[in-house]
Amino acid sequence: MNGYSIPKATLGRLPQYLEYLRNLSESHRTISATAIAKGLSLGDVQVRKDLAAVSGAGKPKVGYERDKLIGDLERHLGYERLTNAVLVGAGKLGRALLDYDGFEDFGVKIVAGFDCNEQVVQMGNPSKSILPIKNLKAYCEENDVKLGIITVGQGSAQDVCDKLVESGIEAIWNFAPCTLKVPLGVLLKQENLALSLAYLNNQLCK
Numbered sequence: 001m002n003g004y005s006i007p008k009a010t011l012g013r014l015p016q017y018l019e020y021l022r023n024l025s026e027s028h029r030t031i032s033a034t035a036i037a038k039g040l041s042l043g044d045v046q047v048r049k050d051l052a053a054v055s056g057a058g059k060p061k062v063g064y065e066r067d068k069l070i071g072d073l074e075r076h077l078g079y080e081r082l083t084n085a086v087l088v089g090a091g092k093l094g095r096a097l098l099d100y101d102g103f104e105d106f107g108v109k110i111v112a113g114f115d116c117n118e119q120v121v122q123m124g125n126p127s128k129s130i131l132p133i134k135n136l137k138a139y140c141e142e143n144d145v146k147l148g149i150i151t152v153g154q155g156s157a158q159d160v161c162d163k164l165v166e167s168g169i170e171a172i173w174n175f176a177p178c179t180l181k182v183p184l185g186v187l188l189k190q191e192n193l194a195l196s197l198a199y200l201n202n203q204l205c206k
Helices: 008-022 033-040 044-055 066-076 092-099 102-106 133-142 154-166 193-204
Strands: 083-088 108-115 130-132 147-150 171-174 187-190
Touching: 008 033, 008 044, 008 066, 033 044, 044 066, 083 092, 083 133, 083 154, 092 108, 102 108, 108 133, 130 133, 133 154, 147 154, 154 171
Parallel strands: 083 108, 083 147, 108 130, 147 171, 171 187
Antiparallel strands: none
């Protein structure tokens, strides 16, 4: 079964399962779906369905072999094939994402950042350059980049999105507070930080 046949909601939870299993001590050679559900405060039935989609059913009274389950999750998340990504918008949020190496644990490597501000371009991390936006298309084509991350303001987001699509990008992770239009066949994931913060505040007020 490949990743495209797995429901989007299930795929969204797989990194949680993977991180949880990786953080278990080596003494946990097997683990049940019930134990994972309890550890992550998720529904038992939902976790069973999610794991069955990537690794089949666990053994009765035993559950899953931890190492095998980790391997199955990594395979479905694309861990075995590192995907190159670029980021456009090297402000504070952009640079924080650019400097974070944890994405590689889930199969994604941010290889470069881009910005229209020449002063920002000169401030690049030596290991991950921040390049002029005019170089975006050539860089993506030369480095087989498939994923683009947008961390620019709302007013520039659609233009940046269009440039990424023209550069051959097949998936976009958008942090700008607006709805983007992408062609059929281009994946789009909207990250609404304000909405997430509002949700947490709402829960605090209950």
